[in-house]
Amino acid sequence: MGSVTASTPKPLTTAGDVVHPADSPDAPWWRDAVIYQIYPRSWADADGDGIGDLPGITARLSYLRDLGVDAVWLSPFYVSPMHDAGYDVANYRDIDPRFGTLADADAMIAQAHDLGLKVLVDLVPNHTSSEHAWFRAALAAGPGSPERDRYIFREGRGANGELPPNNWPSVFGGQGWTRVTEADGSPGQWYLHIFDTTQPDLNWHHPEVRQEFLDILRFWCDRGVDGFRVDVAHGLVKRDGLPDWDGPVGLYDEVGDDASGDAGDGASPAQVQSSGGEVLDHTATGAAPMWDQDGVHEIYRAWREVLDSYGAPDRILCAEAWVTPESRLARYVRPDEMHQAFNFDFLDARWDAEAISAVIEDSLRSNDNVGAPTTWVLSNHDVVRHASRLGLDQNLPRPNGITADDPQPDAxxxxxxxxxxxxxxxxxxxxxxxYQGEELGLPEHTTMPADVRQDPTFHRTEGKVTGRDGCRVPMAWAKDEPSFGFGPGSTPWLPQPAVYGDLAVDQQQGVEGSTLELYRDLLAYRRKHRFGHGSLTWDALNSPSVIAFRNTSGDGERTLLVVTNIGGSPVTLPEGDVLISSGPLAEDGSLPTDTTAWLRLPVA
Structure with missing residues (x-):
């Protein structure tokens, strides 16, 4: 990620040898599910206030059924002052009025289930909002109180406690500690906030904190949700003693020496390189005391017990854990912990055949070692959309946002x-x-004015880091409607670029060759033949410029040859039935550069 130099890809398994065996076609739903992320503020606005809401989501769910996904994941919709777009939660058991009511949530869940879609909700356990009742009680109770022990309060350093307890920065810029004013008006203790000042970190050694989140899990399971995406899953436990740390903490590689990779609401782990260039296990090297501490796994084992009590394997946990190497990430999806963990190494891989092939093999083997599926992802609400990211210079670090003054992607x-x-x-x-809108090929908004940006990253760094607003722009449904069909009003909470009109759903639906129809075709064929449960072997076509593998479907009836040409010359495809291609083939039937084809081969 970011400024960490990519190591030389390891040699791949010999073509024809099985890298990953087929899963049982009767395996639980989540092992091969395609899950669609809805960013509620930007999906559909039913009441015209410029902000997406739950009734808007409910009204559009049939679109996702028709797209062919299995489930939806909703970013936070809880009561929040919205200093970080809802990732600062003030009440985990109620809906923010901007989005609707608990009754609206119940109706949305019921409608999704009626359409055959499962529902995952976001859970934010690393921190609460500073407006949460617990934190307000902590401020009122004073030093040494049980209320303060639910968070990470410490005395300051220096003669009069005027210096923060350690040197940890915030991932959003600035220092990671804020000093409070006590009830008598005197300068008091400091509290830790790895993110914004309005997001105090919880103390996960406290039994009340652990019990509270077990109860929150039960609250939403009782309302019918099918799982949870866990925000900053690698950050809950900090190293004992909170030692100083002079290395990177995440998010800011592109702005200076105190920077590291972009991780959005969760930060990328600090990565340490050996003299040979390979990334070392950061825990073994004594690095990153705020990330990926072993104590997190005890927490998730307790959560798994709660979910399993509702009838395994129906409800799931998915980790947002920016952890390297893959073998370390696999610890989060051991049989008694989480079900899925986002594969951010795949998202972060540059457009290079050897690099991508190495990530695929390493990911599959690491997860196979613990009996877990690999969970692939290319875009989300924290990173530059891949339709823009892949149009940038692939030799440069992945940027955290793009402005009009930056090099522009080749659209x-x-x-x-x-x-x-x-x-x-x-x-x-x-x-x-x-991620919502990627099925339309929506690009990043790269010319958004500074005065409308809302990401705390942008403001805490005084604009040195652009932040994530450009990937969070409201959805485009209809070219000739106000806000491109996002809502009845013409002014959404973030402005949409003009190009969104030409890419709107009504401009692509039923149009042969459109990106929307490509996604529908891919998802339909994948689901029909259970390729998510299939095996993987490298094909002889695999090379430094071509990714080529065979997937024998979970039903055992189809073998798919998948060829992605990243090189500069067309690739001659073998004899076979080309089922789908991401772009037109050449007149002679060869595969052009930057194109993927699916070919049906006879089962051996």
Whole structure:
């Protein structure tokens, strides 16, 4: 991620040898599910206030059924002052009025289930909002109180406690500690906030904190949700003693020496390189005391027991854990912990055949070692959309947002690569996540004015880091309607670029060759033949410029040859029935650069 130099890809398994065996076609739903992320503020606005809401989501769920996904994941909709777009939660058991009511949530869940869609909700356990009742009680109770022990309060350093307890920065910029004013008006203790000042970190050694989140899990399971995406899953436990840390903490690689990789609501782990360039296990090297501490796994084992009590394997946990190497990430999906963990190494891989192939093999083998599926992802609400990201110079670090003053993505190149990358991803065994609008090929908003930006990253760094607003722009449904059909009003909470009109759903639906129809075709064929449960072997076509593998479907009836050409010359395809291609083939039937094809082969 970011400034960490990529190591030389390891040699791949010999073509024809099984890298990943087929899963049982009767395996639980989540092992091969394609889950669609809805960012509620930006999906559909039913009441015209410019902010998406739960009734808007409910009204549009049939679109997702028709798209062919298995489930939806909703980013936070809880009561929140919205200093970080809802990732600062003030009440985990109620809906923010901007989004609706608990009755609206119940109606949305019921409608999704009626349409055959499962529902995952976001859970934010690393921190609460500073407006949470617990934190207000902590401020009122004073030093040494049980209320303060639910958070991470410490005395300051220096003669009068005027210095923060350690040197940890915030991932959003600035220092990671804020000093409070006590009830008598005197300068008091400091509290830790790895993110914004309004997001105090919880003390996960406290039994009340642990019990509270077990109860929150039960509250939402009782309302019918099918799982939870866990925000900053690798950050709950900090190293004992909170030692100083002079290395990177995440998110800011592109702005200076105190920077590291972009991780959005969760930070990328600090990565330490050996002299040979390979990334070392950061825990073994004594690095990153705020990330991926072993104590998190005890927490998730307790959560798994709660979910299993509702009838395994129906309800699931998915970890947002920016953890490297893959073998370390696999610890989160051991049989008694979480079910899925986002594969951010796949998302972060540059457009390079050897790099992507190495991530695929390492990911599958690491997860196979613990009996878990691999969960692929290319875009989400924290990173530059892959239709734009892949149109940038692939030798540079992934940026955290793009402004009009930055080098602009090549839109045509980016979309061509994005379509090829998605066709590759959806042919891989395991699960996958799709971010709203990527099925339309929506690009990043790269010319958004500074005065409308809302990401705390932008404001805490005084604009040095652009932040994530550009990937969070409201959805485009209809070209000739106000806000492109997002809502009845013409002014959504973030402005939409003009190009969204030409990419709107009504401009692509039923149009042969459109990105929307490509996604529908890929998802339909994947589901019909259970390729998410399939095996993977490298094909002889695999090379430094071509990714080529065979997936024998979970039903055992189809073998799919998947070929992605990343090289500069067309690739001659073998004899076979080309089922789907991410772009047109050449006149002679060869596969052009930046294109993926699915070919049906006879089962051996």
């Amino acid at each position: 045509v190149l980016g979309l061509r690569r994005a379509r090829a990358a998605t066709a590759l991803m959806l042919a891989l065994p395991g699960g996958a996540y799709v």
